[in-house]
Amino acid sequence: xxxxxxxWLDDYLLGQGPPAIAKAVLGILSxxxxxxxxxxxLFIKSAALLVAVFAVTSLGLVLLADRRSMRRExxxxxxxxxxxxxxxxxxxxxxxxxxxxxxxxxxTDDRGGTNVVVKVRIKVLGDDALFFRVxxxxxxxxxxxxxxxVKVEVRSLLVDDKPGATLRKTMHWKTxxxxxxxxxxxxxxxxxxxxxxxxxxxxPMMCQPLMVGKHQPDFFTVRLAGALLNLSxxxxxxxxxxxxxxxxxFTDQDGxxxxxxxxxxxxxxxxxxxxxxxxxxxxVGMKLELK
Numbered sequence: 671x672x673x674x675x676x677x678w679l680d681d682y683l684l685g686q687g688p689p690a691i692a693k694a695v696l697g698i699l700s701x702x703x704x705x706x707x708x709x710x711x712l713f714i715k716s717a718a719l720l721v722a723v724f725a726v727t728s729l730g731l732v733l734l735a736d737r738r739s740m741r742r743e744x745x746x747x748x749x750x751x752x753x754x755x756x757x758x759x760x761x762x763x764x765x766x767x768x769x770x771x772x773x774x775x776x777x778t779d780d781r782g783g784t785n786v787v788v789k790v791r792i793k794v795l796g797d798d799a800l801f802f803r804v805x806x807x808x809x810x811x812x813x814x815x816x817x818x819x820v821k822v823e824v825r826s827l828l829v830d831d832k833p834g835a836t837l838r839k840t841m842h843w844k845t846x847x848x849x850x851x852x853x854x855x856x857x858x859x860x861x862x863x864x865x866x867x868x869x870x871x872x873x874p875m876m877c878q879p880l881m882v883g884k885h886q887p888d889f890f891t892v893r894l895a896g897a898l899l900n901l902s903x904x905x906x907x908x909x910x911x912x913x914x915x916x917x918x919x920f921t922d923q924d925g926x927x928x929x930x931x932x933x934x935x936x937x938x939x940x941x942x943x944x945x946x947x948x949x950x951x952x953x954v955g956m957k958l959e960l961k
Contacts, residue, residue: 765796769864769899771892775877776906782878786871789827794859801855802867807848808876809888817843819874824853827866837867880913880960891918891955898948903955907939912961915941919954929956 770791777784792802822841826834840852851869859865880888890905892898907913912934920927927945943956 764896765794765799766802767793767795767896768894769793770866771894771898771900772902773892774904774906775890777877777881777908777911780881780908782875782881784871784873784876786869786873786876788869788871789831790867790869792865792867794861794863794865797858797861799855799858802853804851804853804869805848806851806869806871807844807846808873809847810879811845811847812875816875817849820849821872822851823870824851825868825870827868831866831868833868880958885960887957887959889918889955889957891953892948893951893953894948895950897950899946901945901948901954902942903944904940904942905956905958907941907960909936909938912939913941913958914961915956915958917943917954918957919952920945927954 768790770789772789773786775784775786786806788804788806790802790804822839824837824839826837828834837856838854840854841849842852843849853867877888879886890903892901892903915929915931917927917929924945926947927943929941929943932940932942941956941958945954948954
């Protein structure tokens with residue numbers, strides 16, 4: 671029976687990895703130290719306590735190393751997904767077109783924390799549209815500690831903008847403060863159909879250059895590979911704050927856009943841009959500078 675138990679324990683530890691090994695070692699040391707800690711002398715009790723402290727510290731170090739290893743492996747898988755999806759987009763004909771983009775960025779605090787909601791309407795051009803890609807970012811290269819606080823949720827939008835089920839996603843950060851978001855469909859949508867998605871982001875310190883220090887100007891822009899029929903972009907400032915603003919990417923001859931302030935500083939200024947018929951590969955939006 672002992673031989674069978676040892677064989678089972680060996681297979682279990684081999685399959686479970688470092689965390690299970692650390693837990694097993696901790697359990698064995700704890701059981702071995704318990705009688706000495708209860709019935710032994712002061713010296714034995716001190717030794718048992720040292721053994722327990724050493725075991726707990728070792729367990730923490732092993733689990734920390736294993737967690738870092740899993741994070742590295744996860745990042746490698748994300749890079750592979752990004753690589754293969756990018757290859758598919760380059761080698762195949764476009765299988766979707768963004769026809770509507772509605773974004774609202776609500777700056778929630780004086781450190782630049784921002785809640786972003788993006789509603790996207792997509793026209794499906796092919797039969798095998800398995801994913802949708804969009805690049806999102808802020809105006810500065812955030813350190814990793816800020817990026818870890820970014821929370822992203824993607825849902826389908828039903829009739830009357832009612833949220834549907836959550837969609838699977840893959841995020842891959844770039845070095846310039848942007849990340850590529852890949853939204854994966856459970857099955858390819860029908861060709862020539864239109865679908866709507868909503869991306870909900872909670873982004874700490876996203877607008878830090880605008881809100882902190884010298885209040886540098888910040889850009890709120892959109893650039894898409896294809897023509898965009900309708901664009902709506904709203905920036906909501908915290909209460910008591912107001913900003914100068916101007917359009918970006920439009921000329922005096924473009925009569926298809928309008929930018930204006932809604933509300934006031936006491937209730938929270940809202941700067942809204944609306945445009946239609948935006949050309950492909952055209953960066954458009956607005957530039958804000960805090961007053």
